[in-house]
Structures are given as C-alpha cells and as structure tokens.
Amino acid sequence: xxxxxxxxxxxxxxxxxxxxxxxxxxxxxxxxxxxxxxxxxxxxxxxxxxxxxxxxxxxxxxxxxxxxxxxxxxxxxxxxxxxxxxxxxxxxxxxxxxxxxxxxxxxxxxxxxxxxxxxxxxxxxxxxxxxxxxxxxxxxxxxxxxxxxxxxxxxxxxxxxxxxxxxxxxxxxxxxxxxxxxxxxxxxxxxxxxxxxxxxxxxxxxxxxxxxxxxxxxxxxxxxxxxxxxxxxxxxxxxxxxxxxxxxxxxxxxxxxxxxxxxxxxxxxxxxxxxxxxxxxxxxxxxxxxxxxxxxxxxxxxxxxxxxxxxxxxxxxxxxxxxxxxxxxxxxxxxxxxxxxxxxxxxxxxxxxxxxxxxxxxxxxxxxxxxxxxxxxxxxxxxxxxxxxxxxxxxxxxxxxxxxxxxxxxxxxxxxxxxxxxxxxxxxxxxxxxxxxxxxxxxxxxxxxxxxxxxxxxxxxxxxxxxxxxxxxxxxxxxxxxxxxxxxxxxxxxxxxxxxxxxxxxxxxxxxxxxxxxxxxxxxxxxxxxxxxxxxxxxxxxxxxxxxxxxxxxxxxxxxxxxxxxxxxxxxxxxxxxxxxxxxxxxxxxxxxxxxxxxxxxxxxxxxxxxxxxxxxxxxxxxxxxxxxxxxxxxxxxxxxxxxxxxxxx
Numbered sequence: 001x002x003x004x005x006x007x008x009x010x011x012x013x014x015x016x017x018x019x020x021x022x023x024x025x026x027x028x029x030x031x032x033x034x035x036x037x038x039x040x041x042x043x044x045x046x047x048x049x050x051x052x053x054x055x056x057x058x059x060x061x062x063x064x065x066x067x068x069x070x071x072x073x074x075x076x077x078x079x080x081x082x083x084x085x086x087x088x089x090x091x092x093x094x095x096x097x098x099x100x101x102x103x104x105x106x107x108x109x110x111x112x113x114x115x116x117x118x119x120x121x122x123x124x125x126x127x128x129x130x131x132x133x134x135x136x137x138x139x140x141x142x143x144x145x146x147x148x149x150x151x152x153x154x155x156x157x158x159x160x161x162x163x164x165x166x167x168x169x170x171x172x173x174x175x176x177x178x179x180x181x182x183x184x185x186x187x188x189x190x191x192x193x194x195x196x197x198x199x200x201x202x203x204x205x206x207x208x209x210x211x212x213x214x215x216x217x218x219x220x221x222x223x224x225x226x227x228x229x230x231x232x233x234x235x236x237x238x239x240x241x242x243x244x245x246x247x248x249x250x251x252x253x254x255x256x257x258x259x260x261x262x263x264x265x266x267x268x269x270x271x272x273x274x275x276x277x278x279x280x281x282x283x284x285x286x287x288x289x290x291x292x293x294x295x296x297x298x299x300x301x302x303x304x305x306x307x308x309x310x311x312x313x314x315x316x317x318x319x320x321x322x323x324x325x326x327x328x329x330x331x332x333x334x335x336x337x338x339x340x341x342x343x344x345x346x347x348x349x350x351x352x353x354x355x356x357x358x359x360x361x362x363x364x365x366x367x368x369x370x371x372x373x374x375x376x377x378x379x380x381x382x383x384x385x386x387x388x389x390x391x392x393x394x395x396x397x398x399x400x401x402x403x404x405x406x407x408x409x410x411x412x413x414x415x416x417x418x419x420x421x422x423x424x425x426x427x428x429x430x431x432x433x434x435x436x437x438x439x440x441x442x443x444x445x446x447x448x449x450x451x452x453x454x455x456x457x458x459x460x461x462x463x464x465x466x467x468x469x470x471x472x473x474x475x476x477x478x479x480x481x482x483x484x485x486x487x488x489x490x491x492x493x494x495x496x497x498x499x500x501x502x503x504x505x506x507x508x509x510x511x512x513x514x515x516x517x518x519x520x521x522x523x524x525x526x527x528x529x530x531x532x533x534x535x536x537x538x539x540x541x542x543x544x545x546x547x548x549x550x551x552x553x554x555x556x557x558x559x560x561x562x563x564x565x566x567x568x569x570x571x572x573x574x575x576x577x578x579x580x581x582x583x584x585x586x587x588x589x590x591x592x593x594x595x596x597x598x599x600x601x602x603x604x605x606x607x608x609x610x611x612x613x614x615x616x617x618x619x620x621x622x623x624x625x626x627x628x629x630x631x632x633x634x635x636x637x638x639x640x641x642x643x644x645x646x647x648x649x650x
Contacts, residue, residue, distance in 0.1 A: 001048050006267045007041060008286030009277025010260065013232065014038050015289040017239040019296045019320065022133075023312045030242025033256040035136045036198055036249070037235060038293075040260040042140055043202025050148055051210050054155045061148055066346060067339075068144050069353065074338040075330050076137065077356040079294045080106060083130050084363060086298075090305045092551045093372030094384075100367030102131040107360045109141040112190040133297040135190050142192045143199050163211070166204045173197035177249040185247065185403055194249055198257050205264055216266070225271030231262030232273065245472050291327030291335070299323060305544060377551055383565070383611060384547065385619040385629025391435040392450075398431040399453040405477055409485075412438075412450050419447045420649050422493040425482050428454040429539055429627060430497035433641065436633030437495075440642035446492075446649065451485060453478045457498050457516060459523045472513075486527060492649040495641070496524065497536035499626065500584050501574060525591050534648060535588045536641055537597040538581055540608045541574040541626040548572070550610070550620065568607040574625075578606070596644050598636060 014037035021031025049067075053059025080103060087099045105114040112135040154162050173196040180188035188194040209215070216224065238256040246252050267274040276282070285292070300312045303319055312319060337343050344352070367373055395404040397412040412434075424430055424437065431452040438448045456475035461483045463476050486494065503517045524533065542549055549572035550565065581599045588595045602609040602621070611620050612635040619631040628636060 001045075001052055005269065005283050006274040006277040007045070007264065008289075009279070009282040010037065010041060010263050010267075011286035011289040012282045013235060013277075014041070014260075015285070015292050018133075019292065019323070020316075021239075022297060022300055023316045023319070025313055025316070028239055029244070030239045030246065032248070033235065033238045033242060033253070036253055036256045037260040038136065039140070039195060039198035040202040040205075040257055040264065042143075043199035044206045044264050045202075046144065046147065047151070047203035047206035048210075050151045051206060054151070055210075059152070061152075064148055065144075066349075068141075070339045070341075070349065071335075072137065072141070073353050074334050075291055075294055076134075077107070077353065077360065078330065078334055079298065080131065080360055081356065083298045084360075086302050087130065088373065088376070090302065090548075091372070092545075092547050093374040093377065094547065096367055096372030099130060100364040100372065102129070102134075103360050103364030103367070106131050106134045106138075107357050107364075109138050111135055112138040112142075112192075116186055116190045130298045130301045133293065139190070139192050139195050140199075143196065147199075147203070162207055163204065166200055166207065170197045170200045170204065173200065177253070178251060181247045181250045183403065186401075188249060198249070198253070201257055201261055202264070205261055209265070219266070221271040224266040224268070225273045225275075228263050228265075228267035228271065228273030231259040231266070234259030234262070245474070285324075288324070288327040288331050291330040292323055295323050295326055295330070299326075305548070377554055383550065383618055383620050385621070385623050385631055387623045387627065388432060388435040388630040388633055391630070392431045393434075397450040397452070398428070398434070399456075399478060400428070400431075402455065402474065404453075405474060407451055407478075407481055407485075409449060409451070413447065419445055420492045421447045421449060421490075422495055422645060422649070423486065423489075423491040424448055424450045424452065424495045424497070426452050426458045426496055426498040427456055428452065429499045430458075430495075430536075432539075432628040433497055433536065433633055433636060435630060436628070436635070436637035437642060437645075439634060440637040441645065444642075444646050446645070449491070451482045457503060457520070458496055459483065459527070460516060460519045461523075463513065463519075483523075483527075486531060491531065493645060494527070494531050494533045495536060495645065496533060500538040501541055501576065501580055521587060521591070524593070528591065528593055532594075532648060534594045534596060534641075534644060537585060537595065537599055538577065539598050539626050539628060539636075540602050540621060541577050542572045542622070543574050543625065544572060545625045546572070546610060546620050546622045547624070565610070567610060568604055569610055570606045570608070573606075573608060578603075594644070594648060596641050598640060601640050 014034040016034070017028050017031030018034035019031075020028035021034075025031075049064070050059060053064070083099075084103075087096060091099055101114055102111065105111040111131065115129075115132060115135050154165060158165065173194065177188055177194035177197065180191075180194055219227070234255045238252075238259070242248070242252065263273065263277070267277060269275065269278055299319060299322065303312055303315060307315065338349065392398045392400075393412045394400045396408040396410075399405065399407065422441070424434055431450065431454075434448065434450050434452070441448055453475070456472065456478050459479055459482065461476060461479040463472075503520070524535075527533065549569075553565065553569075553571060577599065581597065585595055585597055585600075599608070609621060611618050612631055613619075614631040614634060617631070619629055621629065621632040623629045
C-alpha cells in the first residue's frame with residue numbers, strides 16, 4: 001500500500017482536539033469527534049491492506065493479526081503498566097477496585113463494555129477514569145477481529161456486490177446509532193454496532209478507490225484541494241460547535257465523518273490540502289498520535305490528583321509538552337522496534353506480550369479480590385459512608401440516568417391530604433439530602449415530594465440561549481415539568497438545593513451555560529412571589545473527594561486508627577467554595593428568600609466538618625467530592641434543614 005503522508009497529517013488533526021477537550025478547554029468542546037476521524041482512517045487503512053492482500057492472493061489472517069498486534073499492543077500495555085505504580089500510591093481502595101477492573105477489560109479488549117455497565121452517575125467521573133479513553137481501541141479491536149473474515153467471505157462469494165453490501169451495512173448501523181442514541185445513549189456511544197458505520201465509510205472509500213482508480217482524474221488539483229480543505233472545515237466546525245449536549249453518534253457525527261472522508265478522497269501531495277497536511281511537523285504529530293492518545297488521559301488524571309484538583313488547563317502547556325516528549329520516546333523505543341519483524345521475532349513477541357498481559361490481568365484480579373489492595377492503608381473502612389442511592393427513587397422522583405426525562409411522582413408522594421407538603425427540587429446533591437429529610441419530616445407529619453435530576457441545575461425552564469452550544473436541552477425539558485408542577489399544585493414550602501459551584505465559579509459549562517446564574521435568580525424571584533421558598537446552601541466540597549483526603553492523610557501522618565483523625569480540617573477543600581457561599585447567600589437574602597447555610601454550620605473558619613457520629617458510628621460526611629452520605633443526610637436534616645422547614649410551615 002502506497003504511503004500517504006497526508007493521512008498522518010489527518011491523524012494530527014484528530015488527536016489534538018481530543019487532548020484539548022479532555023484538558024477542559026471550552027473552545028474545543030466538541031474535541032471528542034477526533035475519535036470519529038480516527039475510526040474513518042482505521043476503516044480506510046485496514047480495508048486497503050486486506051484488499052491488497054486478496055487481490056494478490058497472498059492475504060494471511062495470521063500475518064494480518066500479527067501486524068495489528070505489533071501496532072497496538074506494545075505501546076498500550078506499556079502505558080497500562082506505567083499507570084499501575086501511580087494508581088497504587090494515589091488511589092483509594094474504591095478507586096483501585098475500579099482501576100483493577102479497567103486493567104482486565106482493557107487487556108482483553110472489551111473495555112467499552114465495562115464503561116457501558118459502569119456509566120452510573122455515582123461511579124468515577126471521566127475526569128478520574130485513567131483508562132476511559134481505551135473504549136475506542138476496544139471498538140476498533142472488535143472490528144478488526146470480525147472484518148477480515150467478513151471481507152474474505154465477500155471476496156469469494158459476492159465480490160461484485162461488496163459496494164452495495166457496504167452501503168446497506170452503513171445505513172443499518174447509522175440508523176441504529178440515531179435510534180439508540182435517543183433511547184440508550186450510553187450503549188450507542190460505546191458499542192461497535194452504532195460505530196461500525198464510521199469504520200465502514202472508511203472501508204467504502206478504500207473499496208471505491210480500488211474499483212474506480214480514475215475517478216479523481218475528473219477533478220483538477222485545484223478542485224481536489226478545495227474539497228479536501230472543506231473537509232478540514234467540517235472537522236474544525238464540529239470541534240468548535242459540538243459540546244456535551246450534542247447527541248453522538250447521530251446525524252451530527254456526519255460532519256466530522258464526511259470531513260475525514262473528503263480529506264482521504266481528495267487530499268494528495270499535489271494539492272493545497274495535501275501539501276499542508278504533509279508538512280513535516282504535522283506528519284510528525286500524526287506519527288506519534290497513537291502515543292499521544294494513549295498517554296494523555298492517565299497523565300491528566302494523575303495531574304489532577306497530584307495538584308489537589310487543579311484543572312488540567314491550568315497546567316496544560318507543560319502537560320501537553322510532556323505528552324509530546326513521552327509519545328516521541330514511546331514511538332522510538334516501543335512502537336518502531338516491536339513493529340520490526342527482524343528485530344523481534346514472532347515467538348518472542350508473543351511471549352513478551354503474553355507475559356505483560358498476564359501480569360496486568362493478575363494484578364487486576366488480585367486488586368478486585370483484595371478490595372482494591374486495601375491492606376495498603378490503615379483500617380479506616382469503618383469511617384466510609386454509603387451513598388443513599390437505593391433510597392432516592394431513582395429514575396422516578398430522581399432522574400439519575402441521562403436517558404430519563406419524565407418524572408413519576410407516585411412513589412414519593414403521600415396522598416394524606418391533612419399533611420403539610422413540601423417540594424424538594426434541584427440536582428443529585430438535593431437527592432442526597434432527600435433520605436434524611438424524608439425520615440426527619442415524617443416524624444413531624446410533613447410529606448416530602450421530590451423532583452430532582454442528575455446533571456441539571458434547577459428551575460430555569462426556558463433557556464433563551466438554548467442555541468448556545470453549552471445549553472442543556474434535557475434540563476430545559478425537566479425543569480419545565482418542575483415549574484408546571486409548582487404552578488398546578490399547592491406546596492407549603494419549596495426547598496431548593498443544588499451544586500452551586502457548577503454554575504459559574506468553576507467555569508465548567510458542561511451542564512449549563514454562562515447566563516444560567518442570572519436566569520436562575522430571575523426565575524426563583526418570580527416563583528417566590530406566589531410560593532414560600534427555602535434555599536439550602538452548598539454542601540462542603542472536596543476537590544478530589546473526602547475519602548481521597550482521608551487516605552492520603554493516613555499515609556502522610558501514619559495514622560493507624562481512624563479515631564485519630566481530626567473532625568475538622570481545611571485539607572483538600574475546594575478553593576472557591578467559601579467565595580461562592582458568600583455570594584450565593586448574599587444574593588438569596590437580597591431577594592428576601594429564606595436561606596439555610598450548610599457551610600456556616602459545618603465550617604469553623606477555613607476548616608470544615610469531615611465526619612459525623614450517628615448511632616455510635618463515625619461516618620464521613622460525603623462518599624465522594626460533595627454528595628451527602630446517608631448519615632450526613634440524616635445529620636443535616638435533623639440539625640439544620642429539617643428544623644428550619646418545620647419552623648417555616650407552622
């Protein structure tokens with residue numbers, strides 16, 4: 001197969017948006033489409049290799065899989081092994097269990113199934129999932145496993161119908177992507193079924209150019225260059241204008257896929273686009289793009305941990321420079337030598353990869369069995385709190401999954417008309433308050449109705465800037481239901497609670513948009529004209545999670561007994577939490593609304609409460625960065641929010 005430098009240039013265009021996206025740069029809010037570009041490239045190159053072998057009657061499945069293994073495995077396994085010592089030192093047992101599962105699934109090329117089944121909101125976030133990015137490698141590996149057999153069959157039985165069969169499969173996969181993205185978005189994102197059309201479009205281009213080699217001669221080099229440049233524009237437009245709320249894969253994904261296809265079809269060294277993509281510096285980044293893709297996510301994760309939760313973009317220049325250096329070394333000393341058939345013979349290659357794989361799988365298996373290598377830490381497990389997930393009426397009164405958009409209030413509504421009734425609204429933080437609040441208010445004959453949703457900040461039901469790329473259509477629909485419920489029912493009190501830091505103090509618009517806070521203020525003021533409202537302040541937030549703070553402290557201070565931990569500490573607190581609390585409290589009181597400050601009650605100066613005592617047991621306040629554990633939910637309800645509610649509705 002003739003080498004095309006512009007394809008390596010296209011790899012560079014694909015990898016940098018992915019890296020900038022994971023670094024948190026708003027301008028690259030759609031940078032994840034780089035993966036879609038990689039899929040098209042892979043489909044094109046793999047099909048070219050297979051067709052060339054079939055045409056020459058020398059295609060060998062063994063040789064094909066050996067080449068794929070030499071290309072993918074060495075660098076992947078080295079990166080995975082490099083993550084292990086850092087995970088050993090930094091990860092809590094809970095995180096280590098998840099990481100251990102990652103190791104097994106990545107090494108067996110089915111990590112997309114792990115992330116599909118563990119995409120619950122309360123699992124580790126993508127920012128802290130070291131090997132999350134390997135889902136795309138698993139999709140490609142599954143495709144590589146099936147596609148050669150399929151091509152051999154078509155070549156022997158239906159060689160004249162290959163193009164038609166490809167088109168039919170592309171349409172079927174594309175339709176399944178659109179349908180499943182609507183009904184099962186997580187499944188659609190991670191599975192080969194809904195990603196196959198992208199790889200098959202690349203395959204179709206390879207087949208088309210093989211059968212119609214003279215097709216491009218119909219176009220002048222000027223026209224070819226302009227068409228290919230338009231492909232670059234489509235990719236860049238996707239990178240800039242797509243965001244978290246853009247459904248993918250879907251018809252939107254056609255933009256980067258068509259863009260990549262136009263470049264593969266029309267760019268060559270004799271036109272302007274091919275000339276640009278073939279520049280040495282761009283080709284260089286394309287050549288190390290595999291290493292850059294492998295290294296960036298783990299380096300970003302451990303950077304966040306080491307820096308105490310500082311956003312990656314704050315250290316982005318240094319991190320990306322380091323990624324380039326380590327990717328260069330990976331290519332020079334790992335990728336190139338292992339791809340050299342003479343340097344490492346097949347039997348030695350199989351032995352090396354097998355030993356590395358067995359080590360990784362064994363380490364992961366032991367990690368799961370030992371509770372995340374919990375012996376690394378003192379026995380502080382009695383302090384660990386549980387989330388109240390099972391008590392939150394999930395996907396009925398609390399819409400946890402992104403595919404859940406309609407409330408079913410029957411299970412969390414008491415029909416006794418003589419009872420006082422309050423409505424709890426907000427996001428997952430409000431939902432973590434619900435179990436304790438319901439338990440406390442039941443003793444005071446008060447019914448709690450809950451309408452909360454993960455990923456959604458409350459009340460704003462008409463995003464006037466919905467066309468803003470960071471507005472969230474799902475939240476608009478959910479909040480519309482909440483507002484209509486308030487307007488059509490009588491509640492003695494409406495309680496509002498949410499993750500305030502997400503609104504504008506962290507400048508993370510993945511859930512909302514920049515005008516959200518001001519629109520929320522207008523909305524809550526309007527609703528307060530006809531309803532009594534209690535605003536519950538922000539819960540205490542630890543940047544990397546309270547459990548991470550406790551485990552790190554246990555190691556550094558050599559604390560052997562969990563009773564020795566200080567109840568109050570400033571360690572690991574979110575740096576903007578107090579600033580946010582002051583502004584939020586003043587704004588709410590300025591509107592004349594009732595406000596219950598959790599931070600004022602939990603914090604003494606700059607130190608905050610880390611554990612509570614319930615039923616003679618000491619339990620951490622949160623089970624992650626800021627959601628209340630069950631015991632803290634009971635504590636907050638009993639001593640802070642509950643009494644305030646009872647007082648207001650008397």
